[in-house]
Amino acid sequence: MLSKNQKKLIAAMAQKKQRDSQLLFLAEGPKTVTDLLEAGLQPTLIAHTENWSLPSSWSSKSLERIPVTQKELDSASHLKTPQQVLALFKQPQYSFNNNAIYNELTLVLDGIQDPGNMGTIIRLADWFGISHMVCSMDTVDVYNPKVVQATMGAIARIQVHYTQLPAFFRQYREKCDNPIYGTYLEGENIYENSLKSPSLIVMGNEGNGIRAENAPFITHKITIPTFPAGTPTSESLNVGVAAAIVCAEFRRSENYSR
Amino acid sequence: MLSKNQKKLIAAMAQKKQRDSQLLFLAEGPKTVTDLLEAGLQPTLIAHTENWSLPSSWSSKSLERIPVTQKELDSASHLKTPQQVLALFKQPQYSFNNNAIYNELTLVLDGIQDPGNMGTIIRLADWFGISHMVCSMDTVDVYNPKVVQATMGAIARIQVHYTQLPAFFRQYREKCDNPIYGTYLEGENIYENSLKSPSLIVMGNEGNGIRAENAPFITHKITIPTFPAGTPTSESLNVGVAAAIVCAEFRRSENYSR
Secondary structure: OOOHHHHHHHHHOOOHHHHHHHOEEEEEOHHHHHHHHHOOOOEEEEEEOOOOOOOHHHOOOOOOEEEOOHHHHHHHOOOOOOOOEEEEEEOOOOOOOHHHHHOOEEEEEEOOOOHHHHHHHHHHHHHOOOOEEEEEOOOOOOOOHHHHHHOOOHHHOOEEEEEOHHHHHHHHHHHOOOOEEEEEEEEEEHHHOOOOOOEEEEEEEOOOEOOOOOHHHOOEEEEOOOOOOOOOOOOOOOHHHHHHHHHHHHHHHHHOOO | OOOHHHHHHHHHOOOHHHHHHHOEEEEEOHHHHHHHHHOOOOEEEEEEOOOOOOOHHHOOOOOOEEEOOHHHHHHHOOOOOOOOEEEEEEOOOOOOOHHHHHOOEEEEEEOOOOHHHHHHHHHHHHHOOOOEEEEEOOOOOOOOHHHHHHOOOHHHOOEEEEEOHHHHHHHHHHHOOOOEEEEEEEEEEHHHOOOOOOEEEEEEEOOOEOOOOOHHHOOEEEEOOOOOOOOOOOOOOOHHHHHHHHHHHHHHHHHOOO
């Protein structure tokens, strides 16, 4: 059974201020909780119904688990359809590994607001072997429970950093000659460019794109072409979809072009 | 001012049964409403605040518009942050154009459930010049207000059909020799295959993929490879993201491969 204080703490995870002061975040469902445990993240509380069991790699470790009824889980959960388990984890403290960022393909997010989009982007970064993401300070918090949920466990494998982007770009330009690609509605066709990594791919805010203060650092403006060219179509693609197509094209052109 | 009956009708648009019996659907916000008007769809009611005005192409036509206050709009809207205008449109009645489907690249959805995913897929179909989608009967309704919203106006340009997929596939195989591509977690690498259109691209349900009853019709199982191959990664991509990468790759390989 969950204590009153534990319930309070779980409810508090909806607020960034509370997550930051406790240095905790909430994960729900067997897939996400298991992925985080297997990635070695440290849980401070695991509440689960009797259908859930600890992944075998953890069975020997002494983890405090709290058995709950479905009703208790329903009342503590932030989800519409709670499943089997929820857990609080310590927020991993990543140091900003500049060398890794200079030597890899890295995603930069300039003001992404929607938790679903953020989760989708983390999930596809994981798919495409992108291990770091650098975000503007106003990008949605990676530990927002809706983001955690939408990553489907990928949050366990991706390091997400928040920083002042102009300063980050300035340092990046000083330290290395890698391209900085920015996705625009009017840029060069990604299929008529040679996309090179290590580099940065900058994705802008859902409504406003890449901010004016960051635009001067972009060395290559790129665009996903519509088909057929010149017909009336949607004004833009969803930012998660655009990130997916661009990341896929980087990996394809590096690995499969003949 | 909206009448009581008009408010009731707008509220009823949350339910498929009501949409189907009235043959209406709800669209909200200047972007979506304007796109639908410009695509020639027939509104039966337009309620708007004083900041909204009819697109110029419509100014001469006699459309009944109902001025509302922001408060009235807030109370009638299905959105968290209602914007300027909402409208009821007649559901366009498309006849199933087999010839178009045999001669184009067409998306087939087998049980997509999430309205956001459905909207994203319609939006990217529009981007990539796919004008028809064929859906299993249990795929989320295209006129669900959340789907309409997520299409960002693309719903005005895409014809979405609902049908029994096995019968549709059977007829397709009889009438033409086009490939039927299905996306699987274990299929052939999309970058090592030659993707050809006209053809069908089948996307499966978020959790369960392509149904067993439809699998026998798939002529090519395809997969988006992870990078680098063989490292631990997300189990899957979001279905909207996967559809985007596959559609982009079809258009790229047809138009830009050297």
